[in-house]
Amino acid sequence: MNTEVSESETEVAEPIRRSFLFAVSAAVMAFGLTAGYGMFAWLIGVFLYPFRESAESWQFLSDLGSFGVGHSLTYQSPAGQKIVVTRLADAGTVDDFIALSSVCPHLGCQVHWESNNARFFCPCHNGAFDKVGKPLSGPPKDSDQTLPQYALQIKNDLLFIEVPTTSLT
Template identity: 50%
Template sequence: MNRRSQDAPADTRRRRFIVAVSRATMAAGLLGGYGVFGSVLGRFLYPAGDSGTVWQFVTPTDRLAVGDSLIYTTPAGAEVHVTRRDDTGATGDFTALSNVCPHLGCQVHWQPQHNRYFCPCHNGVFDREGRGVSGPPEGMVLSGYPIEVRGGMVFIKVEATPLVVPERRS
């Protein structure tokens, strides 16, 4: 075996190594580059922030007794049941639930004597957490709003702007 033929495999190995490295670099470049671009596309499609929502003052905590509920109308026109269930003074005392029944869109009422929300359209009953417990909406929930108590005042986070639909011309 002479020197030339001993060198040849080493040369081929080096060549193969360089080809493999350059291919891997290319693949990494393509994956990395278009991967970043793809993530930008995804981020663009995902709704940006929650700039459409605002924290709104509802009531001082001491104006709402345990077991009572008030109806708050948001700037966008939705109605929200703000209900007090405890008097520790913490955020957990309050719930903010939509008054729209998830069954067919009727308006639910707070019944303090039964500690429940009631939908008169089809006798739907929700517990005080807004979970449907009997009637057609059983298993459904009233949609909730983020709520917070700050310095003895109750705030909820709601949509600020309504979807404007032009009135139909008669």
């Protein structure tokens, strides 16, 4: 058996080997360029259109029997939103209640419900809002800033609020 490689066989194998290496290196380079530009495009997309977490869930607030007319409670959602829930009527429906952000849209102070004045009041700059969160006076009125509202529902005489479960920041 002849184990020596003839010179003609070497001359034939060398171009095949070079072609193979060229094809492999071209494929690796194409993959690298695609991955690099793809990552660059993805980063630009994330920068221009950041992810918006919108997961929301219903959270228990109170049973109706222990939430009297004119009373309010403060609530902090799992994502950190501070909310004031107020009972405005006694019809026994979800329309008796309103849930508004308790963070003043002017500079972020805490607003609270004043049942004797039927308004939400912000003590920082005397901002006031009506019972549905529309501005009545102060800087929020000047710039027409309302209190964001949250959805409520009643199930089996229990009051629930729908809030984001993940922070937007």
